[in-house]
Amino acid sequence: MIALYGLGLLALLATSLPVAVCILLVGVGAILIADVPHSMIVERLIFGLDSFLLIAIPLFLFMGNLMNASGITARIFAFAQSLVGHWNAGLAQVNVVSSVIFSGMSGSALADAAGLGSIEIKAMREAGYKPAYAAAITAASATIGPVIPPSIAAILYAFIADVSIGRMFLAGIVPGFLMTAVLMATVHWRARHLDLPRTPRVDGRTRLRSFTIALPALVCPVVLIGGMRSGAFTATELAAVGVLYAALLGAIFHRDVSLRDLWSAARETAITAGGIMLIVAAAHVFAWILAREQIPQDLARWIVDLGLAEWQFLLVVNVILLILGMLLDTTAILILVAPVLAPVAVALGLDPVHFGIVMIVNMMVGLLTPPVGMALFVVARLADTSVGAVAREALPYVATLLVTLLVLTYVPGIVLFLPDLVYGGSP
């Protein structure tokens, strides 16, 4: 049964049918095979969206797009440049640092790559970096975005696996900074072998000034995480506060932002959200079919019978996810795989929050691997170079991020340390 549904779904996806339609067609299959009532399909499709947590998804998307439109990204870039610009391969390091700062106010890697990326790639090309090199580090650093909160992927996972969104958000912080350190070290190590330009060191006063200019942006992640931690706000409420904050930043500090820019940011958000939320709606149909056919339970029993050790299971899951990451979009993987595997992971005694972060980091590596590496497509277009060239330049980052993924997979303490500290030990 699992094989039938799984292969059917993959075959449908391969035809380039929209993911939502593929899932609905699996629903049709379930009606024919398992005699599921028709009405359940559409009931799940519509009522499944009736969730306050899911509202956070369009709102966080909106916040990130508004931040991009408000010109805040240029300030972040200037601040990062004053910090690390004089290092070896300075602008590449600036690129990583900017992404970390921006990740605190955006929940999607593609928003990072597209918004910050256009500024970063332009600056790097003007300074004499190869377009493919500039594009590759932009794509690689954008993967930090969905690991550090806020994160659309973490919200989706929390929703699917029924874990606390607060724990998921906190669990991403240390891994996100670890990825940052690893990427910066990779840039540094490669810079010894490549002849890369530097920018002059700036004096303390300039640094302070760029810090002051960027301050309104730097405050944002602190407020978000603080608000969440205090328990005074839900993720959705914080997202709405973030939207207001981003809109005010644009209106007050950046007079050159027109109403038209804000409107087009809203339109892009609304359309992106429509695409994502339709899949989320369809995911309910899918989850319900899975539950009715008892697929996660069967799979869990089968895996337990195989006598796989925890580490073997995690290795197999990581390999499968990496392969899927080469073929599928992040949202689609989460929605198709998390409802199947999260219950299995729990049955094997793994922490669902740790498993979720491993899944997300794994899928972020998938954004950098062809043929379907969405981040590669976005940055290649921005840098006006070929996807293949960027993919080759991105290889060292993929390799070191994979090592990071292994460490995160097998040392759960790195992931769970912060949520356990704040919320108490895992239940």
Place this chain on the structure above:
Amino acid sequence: MASGRQLPKRLMRLIGLVEETLAVLLLIGISAVVLLQVFGRYIFVNPFIWPEELTRLMLVWLTFVGAAAVTRRGAHIAVDMLIRRLPPVTALVLATLVEAVTAGTFVWVTLLAARLAQQVMPLPLAATQWSMGVMVWPAVVGCALIAAHALIRTVAQLRALLTGDDAARQEILEREVVRS
């Protein structure tokens, strides 16, 4: 004759504009109502109960209106790895089939949703006491629009395929397939 063809085109463009404007207004509306809820709780110390329900309703509306806009633009999330590697005519045949299947699927969903909408009409929502129909009917309309956009795209692609104009085929392919 020309104006006869122009009219539906203009109508669809108008519908597209309405969809996107509505989606933007819903997005702004959701942000505003959630903020109102926060301020209601902390400033007026008087928690309202209706805003949460209203935002959940608006999320359902946003999803289906937004999805209709996505369909019109041909921007659904899909795996385009295979179709990118096919020769142009084969790719266009596949793209046409994909649109046709999408249209068919959503005609079916629309009919089921309309039946559901009728069934839930007498049921009230918890906080606002509105009929549950306000949640389901917009989804019915959204699904119908998705089906309509997909059908129009099927016809446009079929026409490019059959009229045999290479330039038109290429243009449609570039717009449809190479979307990322």
